[in-house]
Amino acid sequence: MTAESRRWRLLRGVRAHTPSERPWRFVPRGALWALVLVLAVQAGSSAVLAPPAATASALAAAPPLPVARLAALGEPVALARLLNLWLQAHDNQPGINIPYASLDYSRVRDWLQLTLDLDPRGQYPLLAATRLYASVPVANDRRRLMLDFVARSVPGDPGARWRWLADAALIAKYKLEDLPLALRYAEIVSAQAGHVDLPFWARDLRVLVLADMCEVDAVKVLVGGLAEGGALVDAAERRFLARLLAQLESGECEPGVPRAPGRIPK
Amino acid sequence: MFALAQLILREALRNRMAWLALLLVAGALSLSWFLSGVALTEAAGLRAAAAGAVLRLGCVALTVVFVTTSMTRDLSDKSLELLLSLPLPRWQLLVGKLLGYAAVAAMIGALATASALMLAPWQQSIVWGVTLTLELVVMATFSVMCLLSLAQPTVALIATIAFYVLARAMAAIQLMAHGPMLAATAEPGLVSTLMTGGTDLLALVLPRLDQFANASWLVYPVAGVAEVGTALLQAVIYVALLSTIALVDLYRRNF
Numbered sequence: 001m002t003a004e005s006r007r008w009r010l011l012r013g014v015r016a017h018t019p020s021e022r023p024w025r026f027v028p029r030g031a032l033w034a035l036v037l038v039l040a041v042q043a044g045s046s047a048v049l050a051p052p053a054a055t056a057s058a059l060a061a062a063p064p065l066p067v068a069r070l071a072a073l074g075e076p077v078a079l080a081r082l083l084n085l086w087l088q089a090h091d092n093q094p095g096i097n098i099p100y101a102s103l104d105y106s107r108v109r110d111w112l113q114l115t116l117d118l119d120p121r122g123q124y125p126l127l128a129a130t131r132l133y134a135s136v137p138v139a140n141d142r143r144r145l146m147l148d149f150v151a152r153s154v155p156g157d158p159g160a161r162w163r164w165l166a167d168a169a170l171i172a173k174y175k176l177e178d179l180p181l182a183l184r185y186a187e188i189v190s191a192q193a194g195h196v197d198l199p200f201w202a203r204d205l206r207v208l209v210l211a212d213m214c215e216v217d218a219v220k221v222l223v224g225g226l227a228e229g230g231a232l233v234d235a236a237e238r239r240f241l242a243r244l245l246a247q248l249e250s251g252e253c254e255p256g257v258p259r260a261p262g263r264i265p266k
Numbered sequence: 267m268f269a270l271a272q273l274i275l276r277e278a279l280r281n282r283m284a285w286l287a288l289l290l291v292a293g294a295l296s297l298s299w300f301l302s303g304v305a306l307t308e309a310a311g312l313r314a315a316a317a318g319a320v321l322r323l324g325c326v327a328l329t330v331v332f333v334t335t336s337m338t339r340d341l342s343d344k345s346l347e348l349l350l351s352l353p354l355p356r357w358q359l360l361v362g363k364l365l366g367y368a369a370v371a372a373m374i375g376a377l378a379t380a381s382a383l384m385l386a387p388w389q390q391s392i393v394w395g396v397t398l399t400l401e402l403v404v405m406a407t408f409s410v411m412c413l414l415s416l417a418q419p420t421v422a423l424i425a426t427i428a429f430y431v432l433a434r435a436m437a438a439i440q441l442m443a444h445g446p447m448l449a450a451t452a453e454p455g456l457v458s459t460l461m462t463g464g465t466d467l468l469a470l471v472l473p474r475l476d477q478f479a480n481a482s483w484l485v486y487p488v489a490g491v492a493e494v495g496t497a498l499l500q501a502v503i504y505v506a507l508l509s510t511i512a513l514v515d516l517y518r519r520n521f
Binding site for chain 1: 507517
């Protein structure tokens with residue numbers, strides 16, 4: 001062992017045995033009393049100060065897309081996700097609950113549009129529009145704003161967004177009881193059948209809405225077209241549509257008079 | 267004591283802190299002008315709010331980083347040990363350091379206030395600037411205390427950032443803890459009580475930094491002497507508390 005390494009070992013030993021803190025007796029009593037006193041004053045003043053008050057702030061207008069892109073600092077998807085959460089939590093601000101009915105739905109739509117523009121592959125704003133903002137008990141014109149937002153967004157990415165329009169059609173049918181609107185949405189969904197692998201229920205949505213509208217002839221034409229085109233490959237679907245047609249033709253439906261929506265053939 | 271404070275001021279000037287602070291102001295003003303250029307309406311309000319928020323955050327970052335690096339240099343260069351070898355009580359050493367850092371914080375705050383004067387009426391700018399300076403002094407003192415207690419710059423910096431975020435968000439956290447959301451989702455019981463009680467306890471020992479230098483004060487004339495008074499009271503009490511903790515740590519520390 002060289003003299004140099006012996007010296008280092010010795011220094012390390014001295015360092016290891018030197019405590020980093022001196023005993024408490026080195027602290028002047030005045031400093032300790034001052035600490036206790038100031039801590040008590042701080043706690044007391046915090047308790048005396050006015051407690052935080054909850055205030056409901058109105059939903060601000062959404063910024064233009066270029067500004068949001070700038071604020072995202074190259075992370076538009078992250079910003080979109082955060083904005084989604086922020087918007088979703090806006091009704092539940094610290095200490096206070098804001099009813100959805102008092103939200104400015106046109107601003108909500110603008111924020112949803114902004115987050116969709118920032119993250120076009122994200123489905124969050126479309127889900128929020130249909131399952132949250134259009135499903136809670138609010139006035140129908142507000143629901144229509146949300147459904148319209150979804151319908152307008154579908155051409156941007158029909159393959160991923162058709163399901164939200166199908167949701168919108170169901171909301172139009174059951175909550176708004178606006179069958180023509182539900183039919184319009186169902187037609188857009190059905191139109192995707194050639195390009196997108198639609199499940200039976202989505203493809204047949206138009207048929208179901210037309211059945212609710214008692215448009216017997218239109219239902220016959222549609223079902224016939226599906227059968228002739230070889231689209232009805234599933235036996236259960238063929239059976240279901242045949243029963244529906246039989247139910248409509250049995251006379252329970254008056255042409256032009258909508259029947260109660262949602263009656264499914266047994 | 268005052269010589270120590272002067273040394274810190276000189277260090278700040280030699281570190282080109284003034285240039286850095288000027289760059290920060292220029293950056294904040296440019297960003298706010300750019301944003302207001304694309305605003306459809308209320309451009310002046312947007313300009314003031316954006317500049318206020320960026321300046322506040324930037325000034326706090328500048329102050330905290332300066333104090334942390336300066337104290338770290340003192341500890342690693344052993345210049346603190348050299349000072350301790352002088353016939354100077356430890357409390358005077360600490361007060362001298364704190365005065366120096368408070369002076370640097372005041373300089374940064376003054377620069378931010380001067381730039382706020384370009385964006386908002388002078389009364390609103392002064393209220394905002396004074397409370398910002400107080401916030402900077404609190405943060406500088408907290409950084410000193412962290413360095414003396416924790417000795418590690420990385421840990422001290424992280425602790426300072428965590429403290430700042432918590433102090434600014436504490437009011438909102440407290441409201442949420444007492445709000446309807448937690449009451450609706452959390453099961454009543456020990457955990458819920460502990461959560462609410464813990465939040466209240468934490469709020470007692472933290473300053474309400476959400477009541478300091480709010481950027482909205484530059485946009486609307488909502489703050490005045492009362493806000494400055496409350497901030498001053500909180501800052502005085504909290505700086506005293508942090509200084510005392512730092513003093514106890516300094517007396518106990520074995521150099």
